[in-house]
Amino acid sequence: xxxxxxxxxxxxxxxxxxxxxxxxxxxxxxxxxxxxxxxxxxxxxxxxxxxxxxxxxxxxxxxxxxxxxxxxxxxxxxxxxxxxxxxxxxxxxxxxxxxxxxxxxxxxxxxxxxxxxxxxxxxxxxxxxxxxxxxxxxxxxxxxxxxxxxxxxxxxxxxxxxxxxxxxxxxxxxxxxxxxxxxxxxxxxxxxxxxxxxxxxxxxxxxxxxxxxxxxxxxxxxxxxxxxxxxxxxxxxxxxxxxxxxxxxxxxxxxxxxxxxxxxxxxxxxxxxxxxxxxxxxxxxxxxxxxxxxxxxxxxxxxxxxxxxxxxxxxxxxxxxxxxxxxxxxxxxxxxxxxxxxxxxxxxxxxxxxxxxxxxxxxxxxxxxxxxxxxxxxxxxxxxxxxxxxxxxxxxxxxxxxxxxxxxxxxxxxxxxxxxxxxxxxxxxxxxxxxxxxxxxxxxxxxxxxxxxxxxxxxxxxxxxxxxxxxxxxxxxxxxxxxxxxxxxxxxxxxxxxxxxxxxxxxxxxxxxxxxxxxxxxxxxxxxxxxxxxxxxxxxxxxxxxxxxxxxxxxxxxxxxxxxxxxxxxxxxxxxxxxxxxxxxxxxxxxxxxxxxxxxxxxxxxxxxxxxxxxxxxxxxxxxxxxxxxxxxxxxxxxxxxxxxxxxxxxxxxxxxxxxxxx
Amino acid sequence: xxxxxxxxxxxxxxxxxxxxxxxxxxxxxxxxxxxxxxxxxxxxxxxxxxxxxxxxxxxxxxxxxxxxxxxxxxxxxxxxxxxxxxxxxxxxxxxxxxxxxxxxxxx
Numbered sequence: 001x002x003x004x005x006x007x008x009x010x011x012x013x014x015x016x017x018x019x020x021x022x023x024x025x026x027x028x029x030x031x032x033x034x035x036x037x038x039x040x041x042x043x044x045x046x047x048x049x050x051x052x053x054x055x056x057x058x059x060x061x062x063x064x065x066x067x068x069x070x071x072x073x074x075x076x077x078x079x080x081x082x083x084x085x086x087x088x089x090x091x092x093x094x095x096x097x098x099x100x101x102x103x104x105x106x107x108x109x110x111x112x113x114x115x116x117x118x119x120x121x122x123x124x125x126x127x128x129x130x131x132x133x134x135x136x137x138x139x140x141x142x143x144x145x146x147x148x149x150x151x152x153x154x155x156x157x158x159x160x161x162x163x164x165x166x167x168x169x170x171x172x173x174x175x176x177x178x179x180x181x182x183x184x185x186x187x188x189x190x191x192x193x194x195x196x197x198x199x200x201x202x203x204x205x206x207x208x209x210x211x212x213x214x215x216x217x218x219x220x221x222x223x224x225x226x227x228x229x230x231x232x233x234x235x236x237x238x239x240x241x242x243x244x245x246x247x248x249x250x251x252x253x254x255x256x257x258x259x260x261x262x263x264x265x266x267x268x269x270x271x272x273x274x275x276x277x278x279x280x281x282x283x284x285x286x287x288x289x290x291x292x293x294x295x296x297x298x299x300x301x302x303x304x305x306x307x308x309x310x311x312x313x314x315x316x317x318x319x320x321x322x323x324x325x326x327x328x329x330x331x332x333x334x335x336x337x338x339x340x341x342x343x344x345x346x347x348x349x350x351x352x353x354x355x356x357x358x359x360x361x362x363x364x365x366x367x368x369x370x371x372x373x374x375x376x377x378x379x380x381x382x383x384x385x386x387x388x389x390x391x392x393x394x395x396x397x398x399x400x401x402x403x404x405x406x407x408x409x410x411x412x413x414x415x416x417x418x419x420x421x422x423x424x425x426x427x428x429x430x431x432x433x434x435x436x437x438x439x440x441x442x443x444x445x446x447x448x449x450x451x452x453x454x455x456x457x458x459x460x461x462x463x464x465x466x467x468x469x470x471x472x473x474x475x476x477x478x479x480x481x482x483x484x485x486x487x488x489x490x491x492x493x494x495x496x497x498x499x500x501x502x503x504x505x506x507x508x509x510x511x512x513x514x515x516x517x518x519x520x521x522x523x524x525x526x527x528x529x530x531x532x533x534x535x536x537x538x539x540x541x542x543x544x545x546x547x548x549x550x551x552x553x554x555x556x557x558x559x560x561x562x563x564x565x566x567x568x569x570x571x572x573x574x575x576x577x578x579x580x581x582x583x584x585x586x587x588x589x590x591x592x593x594x595x596x597x598x599x600x601x602x603x604x605x606x607x608x609x610x611x612x613x614x615x616x617x618x619x620x621x622x623x624x625x626x627x628x629x630x631x632x633x634x635x636x637x638x639x640x641x642x643x644x645x646x647x648x649x650x651x652x653x654x655x656x657x658x659x660x661x662x663x
Numbered sequence: 664x665x666x667x668x669x670x671x672x673x674x675x676x677x678x679x680x681x682x683x684x685x686x687x688x689x690x691x692x693x694x695x696x697x698x699x700x701x702x703x704x705x706x707x708x709x710x711x712x713x714x715x716x717x718x719x720x721x722x723x724x725x726x727x728x729x730x731x732x733x734x735x736x737x738x739x740x741x742x743x744x745x746x747x748x749x750x751x752x753x754x755x756x757x758x759x760x761x762x763x764x765x766x767x768x769x770x
Contacts, residue, residue: 622766624701628692 004046006068006086009096010135012042016128024121033111036124040107040131044100050088051097065089065494067141067205074144080196085141085203091495094342095138095274098349099267103131105469106262109357112465113258113364123163123256130156134267138274142203143192146275150188150239153268154181160263161255173251180248184238188275191231198224208281229282229289232275233296240272240326243300247570249323253315257360260315265322265356266349273329273345277338280496284336291421294334298428301327303567305435309442310553310563313370314359317443321396322352324432328411331429335422337414338496339489344407350480351395351403354473358389361462361470362447372443377452381459384467386448388474393444395477397437397531400524406481408433409524410488416523430530437534445542677718684711698750698760702743709739 016039024032070084088096107127114123133156137149154177162174195202199210211225236242241249252264263269276283276293283290301324308320325348332341363370365382379386395402398409412433416426461467541548553560562568619630688708695701713732720728754760 622768624762624765625693625696632689632693 004049006050006066006088006139009043009046009050009100009139010132012046013039013128013131013135015039017125017132019125020121020128021125024125027121029120032121032124036128037104037107037111039128040100040104043131043135044104047093047096047100051093069141079200080202082142082144082202084145086139086145087141087204088139089495090492091274091277091342092138094346094492096135098346099131099134099138102266102349102353102473103134103262105472106258106266106353106357109261109360109466109469110256110258112463113360114256115463117256119163123160126156126159126163127259127262130160130263130268134271137271141205142201143188143195143279144202146278147185147188147192150235150271150275151185153263153271154178154185154239157181157252157263157268160259161252163255163259167254170254173248173254177248177252180245181238184235184245184272187231187234187238191228191235194224194228194231198228204278204281207279211281211285225282226286226289229286230292232279232282233289233293236272236275236330237296238272239275240269240330241300241323242272242296242326242330243303244569246300246304246323247573250316250319250566253313253319257315257356257363260319261353261356261360264319265352269322269326270329270345270349273326273333273341276330276333277342277496280333280336280338283333284497290334290336292334294331294415294418294421294425297327297330297332297334298425298432299327300324301331301432302428302435303327305432305439307563307566308439309435310560312372314362314372314375314443314447315356315370317372317439318352318355318359321355321436321439324436325352325396328408328429328432331415331425332411335415335418335425336497337411339492340407340410340414342492342496343410343488344404347395347403347407347477347480350473351392351477354388354470354477355392355396357466357470357473358385358392361385361466362389364462364466365459372446374453375447376450377448378459379448382448382461384461384470388470389444389448391474391477393440397440397535398433398527399531400528401478401481403477403480405524405528409520409527412527413520413523416519430527433527434530434534437531438538441535441538442542445538449543450546674718674722678715681711681715681718684708684714687711696761696763698753698762698765701762702746702750705746706739706743709735 016035019035020027020032027035066088068086068088072084073081074084075082107124110123110127114120117123130153133149133152135149137146137153140146140149158174158178161177162171164170165174192202195207199207201207201210234245238245249264249269253260255264283293304320304323304327308317308324311317311320325344329341329344329348332338332344362375362378362382362385365378365385366375369375391402395404398405412426412429415422415429418425565571685708688704688706688711691704691707692701695704713735716728716732716735720726720732750760753765757765759765
């Protein structure tokens with residue numbers, strides 16, 4: 001079996017980063033483009049070749065994980081041995097295909113989108129850097145290698161959010177994302193310390209082996225495992241923008257739109273979900289931690305969806321929608337339906353990347369306009385964008401047979417099956433589905449339907465390099481779900497375990513198929529009906545009775561204000577965390593430490609030097625004879641020291657003393 | 664004629680003369696204000712040292728001391744050439760050779 005080594009995969013984007021990052025400014029533009037596109041393409045091809053090397057001619061069951069370890073150990077101390085190891089199993093394979101595949105499409109799109117930008121080479125070098133770290137994160141065979149990728153994608157995210165760094169809001173957003181992510185990373189680090197302390201290893205497979213199958217080693221339930229799980233969740237919540245650390249993601253929309261699509265919708269923000277799935281053994285052993293994951297996910301899904309209802313910036317709507325969908329994935333993880341969560345991760349990557357890129361196409365076509373209130377009637381001017389957005393909206397709303405339907409259905413079914421709590425979480429999920437359908441339809445109506453609300457803009461359709469990826473992603477958003485149905489869980493089972501059976505309750509929707517009316521069938525019918533209901537409400541609000549939104553807002557001014565201002569969470573954090581911290585920095589650190597201690601020490605040293613100089617400068621008179629006198633005195637002193645037989649003299653001193661005393 | 668000076672003139676006399684010459688040099692260096700006199704005082708110190716060199720060379724029958732004297736004389740000649748050139752240059756600029764008035768690097 002001739003397979004490409006795993007380390008090849010991250011190497012290509014890294015080479016692209018180096019070439020464009022170091023030489024980019026001097027290379028001609030076509031060369032920068034070539035390098036930038038070849039890097040993800042080569043990585044993608046390497047992954048695909050690995051896929052087929054894996055499969056051979058035999059389908060799924062023969063699939064065996066492959067581990068590659070650097071021959072030299074990375075950390076080798078008595079208590080801990082860490083290798084730089086990559087692992088390719090079902091889980092990382094799916095993730096890699098998404099990352100490199102969607103990543104490549106977004107690179108292609110960026111060529112058109114960023115063509116007029118001054119920082120063209122810089123942009124692509126950052127984008128390649130991101131891809132490098134993301135593949136490292138996904139391929140990681142132990143938590144430490146994952147952490148390297150984890151921090152690296154954080155860095156790339158920071159660089160790309162603050163890409164327009166001359167703009168203060170963009171620079172601030174980059175810093176905000178970085179700092180909020182640090183809080184999550186703190187959790188990840190603590191979890192790693194606890195893993196080392198309790199298991200003596202960071203390798204995922206070894207941890208799983210030490211924990212053993214669920215139920216067999218009851219000693220490992222609860223307690224320290226719960227703490228590790230909660231710390232990991234904190235890390236995941238930071239990276240994947242879950243409550244209470246979601247605040248950085250909406251601001252991250254300051255970056256270029258393809259960046260929002262790649263990093264802040266399709267791949268990086270899903271790293272938290274991936275990490276939970278990767279460390280699922282820990283969560284499996286701690287029902288409490290798992291419950292917290294589910295609760296956080298459901299709460300985030302609903303919370304972000306309600307905010308998305310009233311946002312007017314097209315990218316902000318999508319950002320809150322991303323947070324909400326990530327909440328869905330956490331909800332799936334929280335009921336141990338990891339394969340369903342990863343399935344939703346995959347389909348979400350398709351349709352959310354599509355929606356963001358389509359939004360980018362709209363913004364590009366309108367010359368930078370992002371306000372939904374100033375759009376309208378764009379379907380005539382941007383027909384292709386309109387068509388693909390429609391596909392994306394249908395997919396995210398969960399309408400059959402688009403991708404989102406299958407994955408959302410898989411999660412909701414798994415949640416419903418999950419005991420009493422599951423019923424509550426399910427109703428939250430269903431309500432979120434309703435809201436999702438509503439706000440996506442709202443976006444669709446406001447941007448593309450009705451009459452244009454700003455006449456002076458001459459909207460134009462985007463170039464082919466932007467439309468091509470859009471069309472491919474639209475196809476994936478339609479078909480992406482079909483890949484996974486009934487197979488996905490079985491395929492991922494060796495990596496993440498199979499806790500929830502897939503029944504294929506959606507089959508009744510295919511005409512002429514034999515089916516039994518199962519619970520999942522009922523649930524999926526309910527889900528589609530709910531989504532259609534959400535769409536119908538949006539239709540009423542934004543098509544047949546356009547005055548209604550304003551009426552509702554006027555009827556509930558406090559409620560509307562609460563949503564429009566995103567529950568004042570930013571203000572709350574500002575008042576409780578940022579302001580005290582800034583005050584502490586300004587007054588305690590600024591005055592006491594900076595001016596008092598550091599400044600005082602500097603003044604002291606300077607003062608001593610000045611004072612000593614004032615005295616010592618008298619020696620430097622410039623007078624030749626005084627120098628000579630000092631020289632002679634010094635020589636005399638040296639001679640005195642050398643020639644006088646000091647031991648004898650000193651020995652004779654007491655004798656003299658005694659002699660005097662004797663008189 | 665076989666006269667042994669070392670027996671007639673004791674070693675200490677040579678050394679005392681050497682020390683006197685050296686001390687004269689030091690004192691001249693310290694109290695004289697004329698740059699040329701100061702310069703001559705340095706030569707006096709060097710020659711005082713030279714005298715003690717040859718004295719010991721004679722005493723210990725070691726030729727090294729005499730060779731050393733040649734080195735000192737050679738360096739002293741070079742120093743005299745450079746030193747006098749500097750003195751002339753200084754005089755041209757300052758129009759004085761009073762060391763107490765030549766106390767600045769800057770003009």
